[in-house]
Amino acid sequence: MxxxxxxxxxxxxxxxxxxxxxxxxxxxxxxxxxxxxxxxxxxxxxxxxxxxxxxxxxxxxxxxxxxxxxxxxxxxxxxxxxxxxxxxxxxxxxxxxxxxxxxxxxxxxxxxxxxxxxxxxxxxxxxxxxxxxxxxxxxxxxxxxxxxxxxxxxxxxxxxxxxxxxxxxxxxxxxxxxxxxIEFPNQEKMEEIVRVHFGDVEQKLLTQAMETFYWIREMKEIQKKPSTSELLDWLQALMISGISIDRIKAEIPYAGVLLKKNQDIDTMYEIKEKGYSLKRWL
The missing domain is CATH 3.40.50.300 (P-loop containing nucleotide triphosphate hydrolases)
Known part of the structure; x- marks a missing residue:
């Protein structure tokens, strides 16, 4: 070359x-x-x-x-x-x-x-x-x-x-x-991508959001898995709203930013209610 x-x-x-x-x-x-x-x-x-x-x-x-x-x-x-x-x-x-x-x-x-x-x-x-x-x-x-x-x-x-x-x-x-x-980024590479767009994002917020995001992507029942662009939009929504970081994994607010199908949102909350927790991502 x-x-x-x-x-x-x-x-x-x-x-x-x-x-x-x-x-x-x-x-x-x-x-x-x-x-x-x-x-x-x-x-x-x-x-x-x-x-x-x-x-x-x-x-x-x-x-x-x-x-x-x-x-x-x-x-x-x-x-x-x-x-x-x-x-x-x-x-x-x-x-x-x-x-x-x-x-x-x-x-x-x-x-x-x-x-x-x-x-x-x-x-x-x-x-x-x-x-x-x-x-x-x-x-x-x-x-x-x-x-x-x-x-x-x-x-x-x-x-x-x-x-x-x-x-x-x-x-x-x-x-x-x-x-x-192009393989879907792992968490380490994804954090690098996020930092390019949001260099000042609080680490605890990012950690909570990333763990939730990859937990959702692991669900086999989800028809349209959230992508990098949805994660970036969701992070921006979380930062703008000023929502308590402790509520991110507990409530998964603004789920419609991550998931674009009603049945996927319903499925995610159903799985969460059945007790499939996020603890393995901690």
């Missing part, structure tokens, strides 16, 4: 493990997309933001939906606007190029400087979507039929692709990526 300028070492607001840092730098050096998997709330999207900040490069985000097609990321030909202009005499409709709008992938290819491109939650799209991207991600170019023009990348973007593992991705696609799975 000869280019020291493109060495990622984390950023001020993102705690990165050595393994993740190495995965990012290998992907940059080999000029391959980095595929990041992990459960929601483990910082997959924030990783791209951190890389952008640390390397001082613009970030382009392509949010994938169930209806997204690979073509959407390249360009869109606005036929409706052209028809409107032809009917009402607005401008020169013969100039097709002005009706071509680049998608997020097209923007990354055409950028004058290297950018970080985040393809977020690729597993939301249909099964053909990743394969449809293979050619463009390999060759870093695409053809615009309407203008008979080939768009070639000026500076190969740093491509970060995230997946919540909702569905399997094609083998051909996986072979072209560097892969890293």
């Amino acid at each position: 000869s280019n020291k300028m493109n060495q990622f070492q984390g950023s001020n607001d993102y705690v990165v493990t050595d393994e993740l840092m190495h995965a990012v730098n290998v992907a940059i050096a080999l000029q391959k997309p980095l595929l990041i998997k992990g459960e929601p709330g483990t910082g997959k999207t924030m990783l791209a933001e951190s890389i952008s900040e640390a390397l001082k490069k613009d970030l382009i985000i392509w949010n994938i939906k169930s209806t997204t097609k690979a073509q959407d990321g390249l360009y869109v030909y606005d036929t409706v606007q052209r028809l409107y202009d032809s009917q009402f005499g607005e401008g020169d409709v013969a100039e097709i190029k002005k009706y071509i709008k680049l998608g997020k992938l097209g923007e990354a290819f055409a950028a004058d400087e290297q950018v970080v491109l985040l393809i977020d939650e690729i597993d939301k799209a249909d099964l053909e979507f990743p394969n449809d991207l293979l050619w463009e991600l390999d060759k870093m170019e695409f053809y615009i039929n309407e203008t008979k023009e080939t768009i070639r990348t000026k500076h190969r973007p740093i491509v970060i692709i995230t997946s919540n593992a909702e569905k399997e991705l094609p083998d051909a696609f996986l072979r072209r990526c560097i892969f890293h799975y």
Whole structure:
């Protein structure tokens, strides 16, 4: 990895493990997309933001939906606007190029400087979507039929692709990526993450909240386990409210900040009432 300028070492607001840092730098050096998997709330999207900040490069985000097609990321030909202009005499409709709008992938290819491109939650799209991207991600170019023009990348973007593992991705696609799975942080790493966001949080409050948080995550009956983002929101709620620290484990206040389903909240309180205490976390 000869280019020291493109060495990622984390950023001020993102705690990165050595393994993740190495995965990012290998992907940059080999000029391959980095595929990041992990459960929601483990910082997959924030990783791209951190890389952008640390390397001082613009970030382009392509949010994938169930209806997204690979073509959407390249360009869109606005036929409706052209028809409107032809009917009402607005401008020169013969100039097709002005009706071509680049998608997020097209923007990354055409950028004058290297950018970080985040393809977020690729597993939301249909099964053909990743394969449809293979050619463009390999060759870093695409053809615009309407203008008979080939768009070639000026500076190969740093491509970060995230997946919540909702569905399997094609083998051909996986072979072209560097892969890293972000494990859910243990308590020690989580405290480090919390301290980045709330450096002045009282240690006793943090300890009580962390023990409660991991106790809830251990419940097999919980359908949607609270993530890092929910813990941070809960801590902020506890600090703002000024609630007595002794009440945190006894009452688990503001449970709706941690758990987002009624049945999960009910389940948690039911288990607590049955006497499954927090003492093993002490």
